[in-house]
Amino acid sequence: MRAYDLAIQNFSVAEHLLQLHELFRGLQEGQVDEHLRLAVCSCLDVPEQTVLRHAKNDRVVMVAKATAPIPQSLLVPDGTNFLLRQAVVVGCTSLESFFWDALRENVLTIVRARKRGADESLRKITLSLDDYLSLEGWEDPDLRLQQIILKNFERGTLYDPSSIERIAKILTVKKFWDQVAAKTGNPDNEIKRHIGEIITRRNQIAHRADRPDENADPPEEQDGHGLRAINYAWANTRVATAKNVVSAASEIFTATLKKLEEQLDREEEQRLARQTMRS
Structure with missing residues (x-):
């Protein structure tokens, strides 16, 4: 799965940032x-x-x-914390990109295999007259259909673990977090907590430069530069959890899509057999 390969490349950047923090710390x-x-x-x-x-x-x-x-x-004390924050941003973005890329990479297979049984978000896609007519003019109608479907799924932002589960549902995966927990050997509530925390922290870094909330009660702990406190153990654990989720999800999605592709192959064989019998 290309989405997985790209995500792992991006996670390596986050891991290098964590390594640089430990190398230069102190x-x-x-x-x-x-x-x-x-x-x-x-x-x-x-x-x-x-x-x-x-x-x-x-x-x-x-x-x-x-x-x-x-x-x-x-x-200076806490001077290398910017490396931890960048690792959080890169790790979370790698997680986010994987799920959206996996959806975009496989959406046509899902539509062709599940048809009216596909997720509601796919069933409700509407085609303009131009879209419909363009299908006949393309050398590869399937490619054009994929383009039409994907324009309805702009790359989004993950806000919490439930956003990931919604994407998994579109990819026809049920009980996603239970399967991830089984593959990683960690409790699903702990995995979802870590994922929720890295998403929240990424948003805080991206939108507020990790400045603490002045109205927080009790006040948030700060580092020596007036930003939210952060340490290697916290960042490393969340980045590792995100990478483990992506690895587990890739295995789950690959197995699910393999079944759908096998179903499509059988249907094509049956179609050709019926065509042969009629001729």
Whole structure:
């Protein structure tokens, strides 16, 4: 499923952001050891008098030319939290894109297989006269039908786990969260809670730059920059849950669609057999 392949590529970006946060977290600037400074000058092929800046934590040592300084945001408490927030945004967007792409990728199969038994949102699609007439003029009417159907499904935004379940229902999947829980080995209420939290936090970051709600009672915890507090464990768990949901959903959708495609193949064989008998 192409939707799954694209989602996994996007999740890798979120995971890299989380890794960068852990790599740079707690960096402190200090004086560079003279032996290290000379070695770096030699490695960079610059004069020994070149001014260098130095920062380190218990995981990495950074030495940079003063003309390309180490970003100040990496050197202050909570300064790398922007990487966590970006990981949340990328992870949630990967989740969202997967479900909409899966719907768009497979909607024609669903319509052809389920016909009037398709989900109500598909049954209620209306065709203009131009749409109807255009079906006859296209070399591949199925492709044109797919285009007509998809223009009624603009890419949307997920607001909560129930939005995901609605898409799964259109894809003819029943008891979606129960199946996801069985595949991941985690309780469905915990999965839905994590998904709801990452969607909410993504929206807070996207629409309010993660500024806390001034009217919250009790007041929301803040980091050293006046934004909502966030930590690696929280972000990593939610991104991992989102990725696990996508992986499980891909397996569920693939199995469901395989049955529909097999049904279509049987119907086509029967149609050809009837045609042969009449001729």
